[in-house]
Amino acid sequence: MDIIKALRELHAERKRLNGLIAALEAQLAAARKHGSVRKSPARRGRKSMSAAERLEVSKRMTLYWEARRAQLREIQDPRQQQSNSTLAS
Secondary structure (H helix, E strand, C coil), X not given: CCHHHHHHHHHHHHHHHHHHHHHHHHHHHHHHHHCCCCCCCCCCCCCCCCHHHHXXXXXXXXXXXXXXXXXXXXXXXXXXXXXXXXXXX
């Protein structure tokens, strides 16, 4: 293939692409001017809880932690009894 011919074809292609790019940019500018371009939806923030919901969560977590502490005490009590009986001997 002739290099000069290839360069002419590439220049013609570049000219065609530049024209297409300019046309698309003009359409975009016109759309922005008229406000018809869709913007990405705004991110939603964290949902806020009402006072009643916060109270409900607070009660639920209080019960959870009471049960958790009781469970830990049950695990630790047998160990303490074993160590106390060893010390008493």
